[in-house]
Amino acid sequence: MRAMSASETPDTPVRQAARRARAAAADLAPAPRTTRDRALLAIADALTARTPEIVAANADDVAEARAAGTAESVVDRLTLTPERIAAIASDVRDVVALPDPVGQVQRGSTLPNGLELRQVRVPLGVVGIIYEARPNVTVDAAALCLKSGNAVLLRGSSSAHASNSALVAVARDAVAEAGLPADVVQLVPGESRESVTELMRARGLVDVLIPRGGASLIKTVVEQSTVPVIETGTGNCHVYVDERADLDTALAILVNSKAQRPSVCNAAETVLVHAGIADTFLPRALEALAEAGVTVHGDTAWQAAADAAAQTVLPATDEDWASEYLSYDIAAAVVPSLDAAVEHIRAWSSGHTEAIVTADTAAARRFTALVDSAAVMVNASTRFTDGAQFGFGAEIGISTQKLHARGPMGLPELTSTKYVVTGDGHVRG
Numbered sequence: 183m184r185a186m187s188a189s190e191t192p193d194t195p196v197r198q199a200a201r202r203a204r205a206a207a208a209d210l211a212p213a214p215r216t217t218r219d220r221a222l223l224a225i226a227d228a229l230t231a232r233t234p235e236i237v238a239a240n241a242d243d244v245a246e247a248r249a250a251g252t253a254e255s256v257v258d259r260l261t262l263t264p265e266r267i268a269a270i271a272s273d274v275r276d277v278v279a280l281p282d283p284v285g286q287v288q289r290g291s292t293l294p295n296g297l298e299l300r301q302v303r304v305p306l307g308v309v310g311i312i313y314e315a316r317p318n319v320t321v322d323a324a325a326l327c328l329k330s331g332n333a334v335l336l337r338g339s340s341s342a343h344a345s346n347s348a349l350v351a352v353a354r355d356a357v358a359e360a361g362l363p364a365d366v367v368q369l370v371p372g373e374s375r376e377s378v379t380e381l382m383r384a385r386g387l388v389d390v391l392i393p394r395g396g397a398s399l400i401k402t403v404v405e406q407s408t409v410p411v412i413e414t415g416t417g418n419c420h421v422y423v424d425e426r427a428d429l430d431t432a433l434a435i436l437v438n439s440k441a442q443r444p445s446v447c448n449a450a451e452t453v454l455v456h457a458g459i460a461d462t463f464l465p466r467a468l469e470a471l472a473e474a475g476v477t478v479h480g481d482t483a484w485q486a487a488a489d490a491a492a493q494t495v496l497p498a499t500d501e502d503w504a505s506e507y508l509s510y511d512i513a514a515a516v517v518p519s520l521d522a523a524v525e526h527i528r529a530w531s532s533g534h535t536e537a538i539v540t541a542d543t544a545a546a547r548r549f550t551a552l553v554d555s556a557a558v559m560v561n562a563s564t565r566f567t568d569g570a571q572f573g574f575g576a577e578i579g580i581s582t583q584k585l586h587a588r589g590p591m592g593l594p595e596l597t598s599t600k601y602v603v604t605g606d607g608h609v610r611g
Contacts, residue, residue, distance in 0.1 A: 195371035196380035200335060200387035203308045206365035207333035211305050213362060215282040218328055221360035225325065226274040228356040229349075233267050239348035240317065247315070247341055255445040255508045260315040260342055270318050273570060274325045280574070283593045284331045298604040303597040305331030307389035310370075310381050311578070312337045312403055314395035317345040323392075324353050324367045326578045330596040335388065337370040337381055339395075382407035392591075394579045397506070397532075412591070415556075415582030416506045417447030418532040419564045422523040422549065424540035425458035431561065432463065432539040433470050439537065439564040441474035445508050447580060448535055448567040452503065452513040454523045460487070460516045467514075468493050476510045483516035503530040520545055524552045531555060533582040535567040556582050556589040 191197065210218075229236070240262040247257050283303045290300040309332045311323045320336055327334035338346040346369055354364040370381055382391060385408040393403035397416045404411050421439050423432045439450035455463055464487035471478055472493060478484060479502040480495040488495035495514070502513040503526070517523045520538075527536055537559035538549040546560045557567040567590060569577025574592030581587045587595035 194380055196377050197384060197387060199365075199368050199371055200308065200310075200381070200384045202365040203333040203335055203368055204387055206363035207305065207307050207331075209363050210328075210333060210366050211284075211307075211331050213331070215284075217361060218282075218331070219278045221328060221357045221362050222274055222278045222325055224356035224360045225321070225328075225353050226271040226278075228352045229267055229271040229274070229321065232348075232352050233264050236262060236267055236345070236348045236352065237264060239344040242344045243315075243317075243342050250341075252315075252341070253509075256315055258445050260317065260345070262317055262345060266318065270321050274321060276570065277325045277329050277593075280329065280593060282329070283597050288599055295608065296606065297608055300602045300604075301599050302602055303594070304600050306596055306598055308333045308335065308387065309596065310335040310337065310384070310388045310391040310409065312378060312381065312391060312393045312395075312399065314339045314399060315341045316394070317342045317349060319394055320346050320349045321353065323578050324350075326593060326596060328357070328362075328366060330593045332596055333366040333368075335368055335370050335381065337378055340373040343373055379406070382409060385409050392579050412579070412581055412587055412595075413583040414579040414591075415447075415534055416532045417449065417534040417580075418452070418504065418506045418530060419448060419450045419535040419537075419567075420452045420454060420523075420527050420531060421450045421537045421539065421564065422454045422517075422520070422527070423456060423459070423463060424520060424538055424542060424545050424549075425456040426542040426545065427456075427459065427463075427539040428541055429459070429463055429466065433466060435537065435539050435561070435563050436467060437470050437474050437476075440471070440476055440512050441510065442563070442565050444510050446565075447506070448564050449508070450512065450537070450564045451505060451507050452515070452526075452530070454515050454517050454526055456520070456523070457483075457516050457518050464516075465491050468495070471512065474510070476512055478512055478514050480514040481516060484514045506532065520549060521552075524549065527553055527555075534580060535559065535564045537562065537564050556580060 286303045288301040292298050309327050313319045350369040353367045358364040388409045391409045392412045393400045394414050421436050478495045479498040481498050485495045498513050533555045535557040536553050536555050540546050550558045569590040569592050572590050577590045579591050
């Protein structure tokens, strides 16, 4: 069967929204920073003023999720409280204070022939975001796209539709009041899978797609989209406790990495312990993890330590080493060396974040050199891999790919560049 040409593609509501976004992006791109910042401040103020409306919409989503038997880790990510909305509004205000990447000169020179060459940052254009039950992403994405001069098409999961609809309505009203086209922020029409497919196939109308969510969502977008994709990854993150680690420091980092908020992608999912300190460290780690409510899925060494302490450790399998639990569970193994820890990480990591706890500077340097992940922590919790924690403001995602953007994606990662070449009647001979 002959494939349809672009001119024959049905003009669906999704494509109509993308076309409006493209027109709005053309108006937004030349807008000065003061106008974009005014719109962001208006969004932050509106979130605060309309908190009851947002919470009420979110309550409907949460109730439906619980009635459907949704896992509590997912419900937690879905839930918006007044405190969380206040934090989201604060993140938007933080974005206002960040440097404007648009127009920044990356490099420049005068060529031998007298031509003046400048490479400057410009908006990507229309950014599509496909994400799961995390309505905070709705505002984070809108704020970062607006600051960087991009229009955004937001396609959250149907389980957060009421929440996302309320948040986008707030943002659109605020943007319009600030004098910018409301269509720079849009919720993709429809709740069916077909609307996602249409967004992924809107090449020529959408400049880039960014998926945020579980492995299956990301895999689907990467493999099926005709629009260029910035791949964000799942968080199978590791903490390696080296032979020369301070054990108190190691315990604090391990518990924080796993249990501070287990439902997020930068939570640790595996702990690896050097055999040289296992006899001392494992009993303390088992006690600390138990106090934090964490279930350990361990190898034979962890099981033996648990038996000696009259505690329970579930046997670890390959499924555990590969798991992004997003819950109060952690896989655990004892390794004979730092290199063995690195080998385990290379085999099972999703390339998000790994941490080493050690007092040995040489060991830290070797670990950071050998581990190929978007972020590598030395004597710090994996939970710090976050755009706000890195000082970028609210992030749009954490990229685990190696092209264009890697790690927490802030404002510069939402821009491309173009060359501006200025001559004085130059012609090429």
